[in-house]
Amino acid sequence: MKTLFARRLPRQKSHAADPVGPREPAVAIRARGLTKDFGVGETRVQALRGTDLDVATGAITLLVGPSGCGKTTLVSIVAGLLDPTAGELHVLGKNLRQLSPAELVDFRAANIGFVFQQYNLLPSLTAAENASLPLLVSGSPRGEALRRTRAMLERVGLGAKADAYPAELSGGQQQRVAIARALVHEPRLLVCDEPTAALDAGAGQTVMELFQQVAVHPARAVVIVTHDNRILHYGQRIVHMSDGRIERVETNSDRHSGHEVKP
Amino acid sequence: MYWLALKMLTGDRVKFLGLIFGVTFSTFLMSQQVSVFIGIIARAGNQILDVRDASIWVMDPRVRHFDEAPGLPTGDLKRVQGVPGVEWAVHFYKGQMLARIGAGLPRNVILEAVDDTSLVGAPGEMIAGAVSDLGRPYAVIVDKAGYEYLWPGEPIELGREFEMNDRRAVLVGVCKASAPFVTLPVVFTRFSEALHYVPRQRNLMNYILAEVAPGEEPATVARRISAETGLLALTQQGFFWNTMRYVLGSTGIPVNFGITIALGFIVGVAVAGQTFYLFTLENLKHFGSLKAMGVNNRRLVGMILLQALAVGGMGFGLGIGLTAFFFQRTSQITHLAGLHLYWQAMAGCGAAVLVIVMLSSLLSIRRVLVLEPAIVFRGA
Numbered sequence: 001m002k003t004l005f006a007r008r009l010p011r012q013k014s015h016a017a018d019p020v021g022p023r024e025p026a027v028a029i030r031a032r033g034l035t036k037d038f039g040v041g042e043t044r045v046q047a048l049r050g051t052d053l054d055v056a057t058g059a060i061t062l063l064v065g066p067s068g069c070g071k072t073t074l075v076s077i078v079a080g081l082l083d084p085t086a087g088e089l090h091v092l093g094k095n096l097r098q099l100s101p102a103e104l105v106d107f108r109a110a111n112i113g114f115v116f117q118q119y120n121l122l123p124s125l126t127a128a129e130n131a132s133l134p135l136l137v138s139g140s141p142r143g144e145a146l147r148r149t150r151a152m153l154e155r156v157g158l159g160a161k162a163d164a165y166p167a168e169l170s171g172g173q174q175q176r177v178a179i180a181r182a183l184v185h186e187p188r189l190l191v192c193d194e195p196t197a198a199l200d201a202g203a204g205q206t207v208m209e210l211f212q213q214v215a216v217h218p219a220r221a222v223v224i225v226t227h228d229n230r231i232l233h234y235g236q237r238i239v240h241m242s243d244g245r246i247e248r249v250e251t252n253s254d255r256h257s258g259h260e261v262k263p
Numbered sequence: 264m265y266w267l268a269l270k271m272l273t274g275d276r277v278k279f280l281g282l283i284f285g286v287t288f289s290t291f292l293m294s295q296q297v298s299v300f301i302g303i304i305a306r307a308g309n310q311i312l313d314v315r316d317a318s319i320w321v322m323d324p325r326v327r328h329f330d331e332a333p334g335l336p337t338g339d340l341k342r343v344q345g346v347p348g349v350e351w352a353v354h355f356y357k358g359q360m361l362a363r364i365g366a367g368l369p370r371n372v373i374l375e376a377v378d379d380t381s382l383v384g385a386p387g388e389m390i391a392g393a394v395s396d397l398g399r400p401y402a403v404i405v406d407k408a409g410y411e412y413l414w415p416g417e418p419i420e421l422g423r424e425f426e427m428n429d430r431r432a433v434l435v436g437v438c439k440a441s442a443p444f445v446t447l448p449v450v451f452t453r454f455s456e457a458l459h460y461v462p463r464q465r466n467l468m469n470y471i472l473a474e475v476a477p478g479e480e481p482a483t484v485a486r487r488i489s490a491e492t493g494l495l496a497l498t499q500q501g502f503f504w505n506t507m508r509y510v511l512g513s514t515g516i517p518v519n520f521g522i523t524i525a526l527g528f529i530v531g532v533a534v535a536g537q538t539f540y541l542f543t544l545e546n547l548k549h550f551g552s553l554k555a556m557g558v559n560n561r562r563l564v565g566m567i568l569l570q571a572l573a574v575g576g577m578g579f580g581l582g583i584g585l586t587a588f589f590f591q592r593t594s595q596i597t598h599l600a601g602l603h604l605y606w607q608a609m610a611g612c613g614a615a616v617l618v619i620v621m622l623s624s625l626l627s628i629r630r631v632l633v634l635e636p637a638i639v640f641r642g643a
Binding site for chain 1: 264548553557559637640
């Protein structure tokens, strides 16, 4: 039955086992003049107003700003979930605006991992089954997918909870399962939406440390949308947004030296 | 991804059971009512099918159904016997009588009188006594349901006596017979005895039963009889369906049953459809996540259809099981005897359930197809 729907995707090179070692950071996302309008006529809302953005691999980029400033819209567009109204967008070397809907689906499946604010774990699946979904979506055999998933759960410290259901896990543990799910197929871009918003301070710190230890890789870009000021120091690059535009971009060194960079 | 669809479906037990219940109830209501309907309508013609010795029924041309047959002159029997292709033809009477049981207790009965010599039209299967015992004076055979109606709660005892038209009748046998449209006892006797049981009338015979000669087609010979005698001659199946058509067209029974069956369908669509749609709505963020992860619309539609078919299959199986259980439990009840689950009802319900689950899943499919995967980033 599985083969009827299973769609085999080009197998991605395993970054975790990359024998070359650390590389020079590459540009994972390059956006120029992105705009996004919702609605028409008097109800038209401009969520993005000509946004330029560059995101490099090998680092955590935090996207911060007040509610309604366009962070979620921007991250949805760069993740290939939403079409921009205008502008250029290259992600991992692909011009997303030139991909057909089917190609975009394949692109997401092969290259992007997602971590959501509310984890979005299926309550009827175990931690291992939940985390194995991206592999199964890509057509991996179930046994192979579960084997790789258990290894990933070990890496996020949940090896012992592989057979637990989400209801049996704490919020922090559920988010770690979600991180395992986002990384299990070794994506080159990890997109996270408020991953610590539903967690207490301790669990939030743990999750961010996990991102640093497990997610950051020379060949992978990590973009995190957040409101949580307590985790800003985890970002190598902090993109401040306001009113549909990028207001300024900080790096860790800028923060320590008091400099800031205009986009 | 099929296992994922089924796990999603069974994950919320309450909704899952609600869905199964909706389809089960709908299936039970439809299959049970359709079967009872077919069974009751078929009863109108059961006595025709019970006569297995003759393939042609001849009657007055004005006859519309089995219970409405005026008498035929005796000479008509000779005319039918003389038609080429007719192997033999015998007289037959069917009517309704008032019998007096015990201390004058009146009971309506159906009287069927068969040819004295050949006993064509006599019951085919006996429970007590023998068909040949009809040859004895005053002899009658009563069907089992009729016996229980006339002498409720009493064991079968041959030799019992009762009266019809003030003439003694002696029970010589109890037979199996299909239940008639009205649940009256079916009493079999010889034609010569019936002449005394039935109040005097000019022509007692109201049917002629005929068999075709070897190599002849019943339908052809029936047409020939009609053409040569001016009487209405029908094959057994033809007469049965004429009677069915009359009952279907001239009574409120199809409307009554039709409304109940339609209600079953509507309840199925409403309960299953609403629950399934709610189930989809509650899982929308998961469908969104799957879309974000790279599950395309075709696979999502496949998952929803599988969920719908699984619910339909389980509900249908349980509903049909309940219907079969109902008929099994009621098979010993005299006035419900003979009603059973018809395969046609089962097949029809299967098709209806398929329509129900497909209609139920349509809204869900539409909702998932138009779902933007970006919904996953719009918070809880």
